[in-house]
Amino acid sequence: DAKTTQPPSMDCAEGRAANLPCNHSTISGNEYVYWYRQIHSQGPQYIIHGLKNNETNEMASLIITEDRKSSTLILPHATLRDTAVYYCIVRGHSGNTPLVFGKGTRLSVIA
Amino acid sequence: NAGVMQNPRHLVRRRGQEARLRCSPVKGHSHVYWYRQLPEEGLKFMVYLQKENIIDESGMPKERFSAEFPKEGPSILRIQQVVRGDSAAYFCASSPAQGGQPQHFGDGTRLSIL
Numbered sequence: 001d002a003k004t005t006q007p008p009s010m011d012c013a014e015g016r017a018a019n020l021p022c023n024h025s026t027i028s029g030n031e032y033v034y035w036y037r038q039i040h041s042q043g044p045q046y047i048i049h050g051l052k053n054n055e056t057n058e059m060a061s062l063i064i065t066e067d068r069k070s071s072t073l074i075l076p077h078a079t080l081r082d083t084a085v086y087y088c089i090v091r092g093h094s095g096n097t098p099l100v101f102g103k104g105t106r107l108s109v110i111a
Numbered sequence: 112n113a114g115v116m117q118n119p120r121h122l123v124r125r126r127g128q129e130a131r132l133r134c135s136p137v138k139g140h141s142h143v144y145w146y147r148q149l150p151e152e153g154l155k156f157m158v159y160l161q162k163e164n165i166i167d168e169s170g171m172p173k174e175r176f177s178a179e180f181p182k183e184g185p186s187i188l189r190i191q192q193v194v195r196g197d198s199a200a201y202f203c204a205s206s207p208a209q210g211g212q213p214q215h216f217g218d219g220t221r222l223s224i225l
Contacts (some may be wrong), residue, residue: 034213043115043202043216044154087153093211096142098156098167099204 002102003027003090009106012082018075020105022088025069031092033064034099035073037084044087044101047073078109114138115217117203123223124193132188132220136205143186144214145171145178148200160186161208190222198224 005023012018024033034049048055048062050071055062061074075082087104091097114137124130136143145157159167160180171178175193180186190197200221204214 032211038154041218043218044204046213046215049213096159096206096208096210096212098144098159098170099146099154099214100156101146101154103153 002100004088004102006086006088006102006105008103009108011108011110012075012078014080014109014111015077018078018082018107018109020073020075020086020088020107021070022072023070024088024090027068027090028092030094031090033062033068033071034089034091035060035062036087036089036099036101037082038087038104039081039084047086049091078107080109080111083107083109115203115205115215117201117217117220119220120218121221121223123225125225126194127192130190130193130197130222132190132201132203132222134186134188134203134205134217136186136203137215139207140205140215141208142206143180144204144206145186145188146202146204148202148219150199154202157188193222193224195224198222 032049035047036044038044050062064071085104085106116135143160146154148154156170158171158178175191177189200219202219204216206212206214
């Protein structure tokens with residue numbers, strides 16, 4: 001079972017920041033937080049991952065709380081092409097463990 | 112999607128036939144994973160392979176399903192004697208040998224059983 005909890009859906013106006021929350025209160029010390037998204041009919045796309053420090057790349061920023069029990073994925077300027085299901089996944093880094101997907105958050109970016 | 116190639120993109124089979132799904136990982140990646148997504152559901156892990164070895168097949172049905180990742184060539188997911196319930200999107204992902212690296216996915220094979 002997924003170790004994360006996400007809201008089932010969110011709306012965001014085009015051009016505004018999209019902030020997607022994730023709860024992972026049972027995360028272990030050696031587990032990372034990963035974010036993927038799945039645009040309709042495509043394969044999941046890796047976005048970003050982090051352990052405890054905030055991370056930023058060309059796609060998004062990841063903010064992890066100090067107690068690591070929750071995190072927020074930020075898309076700074078959402079576009080219509082960001083409409084997708086976003087998955088928050090907790091995963092250990094010992095070896096190459098499979099990903100456990102929950103139901104994710106369906107983000108709708110509205111013009 | 113970072114170079115993972117799956118084929119065919121769409122596959123139609125009649126009940127009782129065999130389905131073969133192929134996955135070529137990103138060049139240099141030696142780890143392959145297969146996931147299944149039933150209609151209107153999330154992705155579920157099926158099997159994890161390294162070259163010539165099955166590492167974890169805990170998500171794979173015990174009967175009719177098999178997977179391989181030979182020394183040369185793509186990974187193959189084989190479904191024998193397909194039934195209507197096998198209709199789904201099957202996604203392959205790959206990662207390098209180094210632990211903790213993100214998995215990169217292909218665009219899947221959509222299997223339809225008539």
